[in-house]
Amino acid sequence: MMPDITLISGSTLGSAEYVAEHLEEKLVQAGFSTKMLHGAELDELTQEGIWLIVTSTHGAGEIPDNLQPLFEQIEQQNADLSKIQFGAIGLGSKEYDTFCGAIKTADRILQDHGAKRIGDRLEIDITEHEIPEDPAEIWLEEWIILLNKD
Numbered sequence: 001m002m003p004d005i006t007l008i009s010g011s012t013l014g015s016a017e018y019v020a021e022h023l024e025e026k027l028v029q030a031g032f033s034t035k036m037l038h039g040a041e042l043d044e045l046t047q048e049g050i051w052l053i054v055t056s057t058h059g060a061g062e063i064p065d066n067l068q069p070l071f072e073q074i075e076q077q078n079a080d081l082s083k084i085q086f087g088a089i090g091l092g093s094k095e096y097d098t099f100c101g102a103i104k105t106a107d108r109i110l111q112d113h114g115a116k117r118i119g120d121r122l123e124i125d126i127t128e129h130e131i132p133e134d135p136a137e138i139w140l141e142e143w144i145i146l147l148n149k150d
C-alpha cells in the first residue's frame with residue numbers, strides 16, 4: 001500500500017538524514033504511515049501522494065550526490081508530478097553565498113513539473129541551529145495542520 005508520506009533525504013555527512021528520521025518518528029506518532037528513502041531515483045517512487053524532501057547543500061549550492069539522480073531523472077524524463085504534494089526542508093550554512101541552494105533547486109524543479117508545495121520552504125542555518133531537528137520539528141507541526149486541511 002502507498003504510504004501517506006514518503007520522506008526523501010539528500011545528505012553527504014548524515015545531518016539531513018538524521019533530521020528526516022526524526023521527522024519520520026514524529027509523523028508516525030501523529031498517525032501517518034511513512035516510507036523513508038535516503039537518496040532516491042525516480043523509479044523508486046510512486047508519482048502520486050505526499051513527499052517530504054529534506055536535503056542539505058554541498059559543493060557550491062548543489063544537491064547532494066545521493067539525491068541528484070532523482071532530480072536529473074525528473075528533468076530528463078519530463079516527469080508529470082501533478083499528483084504530488086510536497087514539503088521542503090533544507091539544511092545549509094549561511095557561510096556560503098549559495099545558502100540552501102539544493103532545496104531551492106529541488107523546490108523549483110518539483111513545481112516546474114506540476115507538484116504543489118504545501119506550506120513554506122524551511123531553510124535551516126546550521127550556524128544558528130546546532131540541533132537542526134528543533135526548527136524542523138516546529139515546522140512539522142504546522143505542516144501537519146496544513147496536511148489535515150486537505
Ligand SMILES: Cc1cc2nc3c(=O)[nH]c(=O)nc-3n(C[C@H](O)[C@H](O)[C@H](O)COP(=O)(O)O)c2cc1C
Nearest residue numbers: 011012013014015016056057061092093096099100
Ligand atoms: C564542502 C561543503 C560545501 C558546502 N556548501 C554549502 C552551500 O553551498 N550552501 C549551504 O547552504 N551549505 C553548504 N554546506 C553546509 C552543509 O549543507 C551543512 O553542513 C549541512 O548541515 C550538511 O548536512 P549533511 O550532513 O546532511 O550533508 C557545505 C558544506 C561542505 C562540507
